[in-house]
Amino acid sequence: MKEIAMRVKTSIFVLFVLFTSISCRQLKELQTFANCDFRLANLENTTLAGINVQNVRSISDLNLVQAAKITQSYASGSLPLNLIVNMEVKNPNATTAAMNSVDWIMVIDDKEIVDGTINERVQIAPDGGVTTLPIRISTDLRKVLSGMPAEQAVNMGLGLSGNGGKPTRVTLKIKPSIMVGQTVLKYPGYINVNQDFGGSSRQ
Known part of the structure; x- marks a missing residue:
């Protein structure tokens, strides 16, 4: 019995050590992710009320049919905006960066427009590895x-x-998270992402 009890204690200790080791690694990955460089590489498939406005500066650049459709959409109580924001993450650190999910807020002209969460594990290789994270955004500007x-x-x-x-x-505000066991640990604050690497700030 003593031998069995000793084996059980040994197994529990080994599991504890493994869990602690894994937890430390995951926390390190999140810390490294937060210390990466971020930038908004480009926008894709930007539509307003179903009209492609990817390269449209103002409503005067639209033809009469397009302008009428957007105006009618607004008058009917809806002005849907859809686009993809491609965010690049560059890891200049010597260790792997990772996160399991990221909360984001899209900002236009310093006004917070819409927020959401991406539940997808992302890893970035060390020593200059770069990963692109596409963020699909959909909101109704009429309501916002x-x-x-x-x-x-x-x-x-x-x-x-x-x-x-x-x-x-x-611009974007992001808050990455990591899973440690069954617990979600979030970065304490937001990272402001702009157009250029090195231009991000932490709140």
Whole structure:
């Protein structure tokens, strides 16, 4: 019996050591992820009320049919904005960076428009590895910007990208998380992501 009890204690100790080791590794991966460089590489498939506005600066750049469709959509009580924001993560650190999920907030002209969460494990190789994380965004500007004049609300969804889809007025706030056992541990604060590597700030 003593031998069996000793084996059980030994097994429990080994499991504890393994769990502690795994937990430390995961926390290190999250810390490394937070210390990565971030940038918004480009915007893709930007549509407003179903109209492709990827390279549209203002409503005057639309033809009459397109402008009428957007105007009618707003008048009917809906102005859906859809786009993909491609965020690049560069890991300059000597260890692997990883996260299991990330909360995000899209900001246009310093105004928070929509938020969401991506539940997908992402790993970035050390020593300069780069990974692209596409963030699919869908929101109704009519509801988000209630009380804003129609022309101003429409223009909020136009001119979001320049040449090559480079974001001109869009930024992101992100909060990465990691799973340790059954517990979700979140980065304490938000990382502000802009257009260039090295331009991110932490809150």
